[in-house]
Amino acid sequence: MKLLKASAVALIILMSGGGLVAAPPTLAAELTSEQTTMLERNPALAALAANAPMLQQAFQLIARAAAEPSGSQRGVEGLDAVDAQLLSENPALLQVWHSSPEASADLLALIKSAAGGGKPTK
Numbered sequence: 001m002k003l004l005k006a007s008a009v010a011l012i013i014l015m016s017g018g019g020l021v022a023a024p025p026t027l028a029a030e031l032t033s034e035q036t037t038m039l040e041r042n043p044a045l046a047a048l049a050a051n052a053p054m055l056q057q058a059f060q061l062i063a064r065a066a067a068e069p070s071g072s073q074r075g076v077e078g079l080d081a082v083d084a085q086l087l088s089e090n091p092a093l094l095q096v097w098h099s100s101p102e103a104s105a106d107l108l109a110l111i112k113s114a115a116g117g118g119k120p121t122k
Contacts, residue, residue, distance in 0.1 A: 035059055042090040044111045054114050061107045062092055065100035083108055 031039070038059075039046045048055040079087070086108065087094045093111075097104040 038092050042092045044086055044090045044093060048114050051114060054110060058107060058110055061103045062096055065096040065103035069099040070101055
């Protein structure tokens with residue numbers, strides 16, 4: 001029997017939609033109501049709740065995309081299956097994808113690094 005690394009299990013849980021994690025009490029006290037709602041609706045962000053610095057970085061990328069939209073609308077065609085599934089299951093990520101290609105690439109890299117243990121691109 002082959003055992004999976006914890007990072008692979010976390011990615012499988014995240015991709016299956018079963019990765020909802022409540023924010024730790026100290027972090028929950030620091031979140032705005034908008035951020036709390038975003039965690040409830042976006043399992044990939046909720047999975048970052050255990051890592052406050054990564055979650056805050058994700059919120060900063062989302063805010064940057066909202067503040068500086070690129071104006072180029074694009075669909076999910078051409079994405080690899082993992083990215084397309086992440087976007088389809090996480091409305092905030094999809095909004096970032098439509099708003100800012102740069103912020104979206106950074107946000108997807110951050111989420112993947114949290115799930116897979118790699119380094120984010122920024």
